Amino acid sequence: MTKPAAPSSPIYMDHAATTPCDPRVVEAMLPYFTQMFGNTGSRNHKYGWDAEAGVDKAREQVAKLLNADEKEIIFTSGATEGNNLAIKGAAYMYEKAPAGQAKRGHIVTGLIEHKAVLDPCKRLQKEGFDVTFVDPPVDGVYTAEMIKQALREDTILVSIMWANNEIGTINEVREIGKLCKERGIVFHVDGTQWVGKMPTDVEKDNIDLLSFSGHKIYGPKGIGALYVRRKKPRVRLQSLFDGGGQERGFRSGTLNVTGIVGLGKACEIAMNEMEHDAARLFKLRKHMEDSLLKSLDYSAVNGHKDKRLPHIANISFGFVEGEGLMMAVKDIACSSGSACTSASLEPSYVLKGLGVGDELAHSSLRLSLGRWTTQEQVDFAIEKITFAVKRLREMSPLYDMHKEGIDISKVEWAHH
Numbered sequence: 229m230t231k232p233a234a235p236s237s238p239i240y241m242d243h244a245a246t247t248p249c250d251p252r253v254v255e256a257m258l259p260y261f262t263q264m265f266g267n268t269g270s271r272n273h274k275y276g277w278d279a280e281a282g283v284d285k286a287r288e289q290v291a292k293l294l295n296a297d298e299k300e301i302i303f304t305s306g307a308t309e310g311n312n313l314a315i316k317g318a319a320y321m322y323e324k325a326p327a328g329q330a331k332r333g334h335i336v337t338g339l340i341e342h343k344a345v346l347d348p349c350k351r352l353q354k355e356g357f358d359v360t361f362v363d364p365p366v367d368g369v370y371t372a373e374m375i376k377q378a379l380r381e382d383t384i385l386v387s388i389m390w391a392n393n394e395i396g397t398i399n400e401v402r403e404i405g406k407l408c409k410e411r412g413i414v415f416h417v418d419g420t421q422w423v424g425k426m427p428t429d430v431e432k433d434n435i436d437l438l439s440f441s442g443h444k445i446y447g448p449k450g451i452g453a454l455y456v457r458r459k460k461p462r463v464r465l466q467s468l469f470d471g472g473g474q475e476r477g478f479r480s481g482t483l484n485v486t487g488i489v490g491l492g493k494a495c496e497i498a499m500n501e502m503e504h505d506a507a508r509l510f511k512l513r514k515h516m517e518d519s520l521l522k523s524l525d526y527s528a529v530n531g532h533k534d535k536r537l538p539h540i541a542n543i544s545f546g547f548v549e550g551e552g553l554m555m556a557v558k559d560i561a562c563s564s565g566s567a568c569t570s571a572s573l574e575p576s577y578v579l580k581g582l583g584v585g586d587e588l589a590h591s592s593l594r595l596s597l598g599r600w601t602t603q604e605q606v607d608f609a610i611e612k613i614t615f616a617v618k619r620l621r622e623m624s625p626l627y628d629m630h631k632e633g634i635d636i637s638k639v640e641w642a643h644h
């Protein structure tokens with residue numbers, strides 16, 4: 229397989245944030261920029277027909293990956309839009325407003341969802357919907373039982389992510405879907421980290437709405453898709469944009485033909501190669517986690533030990549300072565357990581949600597591997613991180629005190 233012409237330094241271990249475009253995807257897209265550049269809405273000439281043929285093929289490729297029908301695929305600009313369309317679109321369509329009752333309906337989601345789910349839910353809350361944000365367990369995995377506890381008579385929508393983008397944990401989607409089906413509740417899944425990496429079957433998995441994104445699966449940025457169930461039951465959505473009525477009225481706007489063709493190709497490649505990729509990445513990730521945990525005491529993997537994606541590791545290292553750690557591992561492009569907000573570095577709300585303390589959240593790394601990650605890169609990362617953590621600890625008075633048996637929970641932490 230051709231290696232993408234990406235810079236090799238720092239080594240890229242942030243595939244949960246975005247992936248390089250597969251060269252085969254770029255190749256498939258190129259003719260649609262310059263030759264088959266038509267608008268799919270142009271019904272009277274070859275340019276329009278060629279563009280439409282490209283989109284039709286992509287729709288088939290996407291549908292096949294999900295075991296869906298082509299008519300159930302709506303192209304969006306990415307998972308943020310897909311989530312917004314699914315959540316707001318369903319809420320407005322299915323709101324229950326019994327006479328004399330102020331509530332517009334009840335929505336259930338998780339506390340450690342992506343912002344692209346949390347924020348639309350918070351907006352609906354402001355608009356009068358009732359929303360339950362279910363607390364995660366310490367292992368981060370949502371079970372059907374946990375969701376069941378949150379359901380009410382007036383629940384209209386459940387939105388749960390398939391796999392968590394920070395810790396890689398996998399929720400009980402199929403079981404939660406079954407629960408929703410039994411009660412006639414619309415079930416949305418943010419599948420951005422799952423689709424294209426793991427087998428997906430909207431029928432068996434009992435999903436009504438499924439959003440995902442091109443750039444997380446070796447496709448281009450700014451394109452994604454939303455699956456909308458058409459039978460058993462037919463799910464309706466109120467559209468967010470008014471305009472030309474494209475995508476059967478769900479999503480007005482001239483179709484991003486190049487992006488769509490790229491997404492289709494990315495889905496086709498994923499379909500063929502996910503099994504191989506997942507098995508290979510599982511071994512690499514396991515090797516990385518095992519090696520780091522073995523050589524560094526006071527380190528721990530965040531999230532469930534086994535119910536997790538093959539390629540994401542999120543590890544906390546005790547007794548090191550977060551910013552120092554990030555500085556020391558800058559040869560590795562990865563994410564930390566800190567989120568940049570306008571004012572300061574905040575500990576990740578996902579790790580916080582699991583009960584990880586602020587200090588430990590800051591000294592966590594998310595290492596996410598991908599299609600071109602090599603054994604050499606993983607070994608380099610292990611070496612680099614081990615060295616960095618040990619060196620930082622040599623300079624840490626807390627680590628010394630702890631080694632000497634002083635109970636540091638009784639010692640004032642130095643804040644910076």
Ligand SMILES: *Cc1c(COP(=O)(O)O)cnc(C)c1O
Pocket residue numbers: 244245305306307308309342344389391392393418419420421440441442443444452
């Ligand atoms: C990346 C991501 C998103 C946002 O996707 P975009 O296509 O960048 O808008 C939403 N949900 C999850 C779980 C993600 O990982």
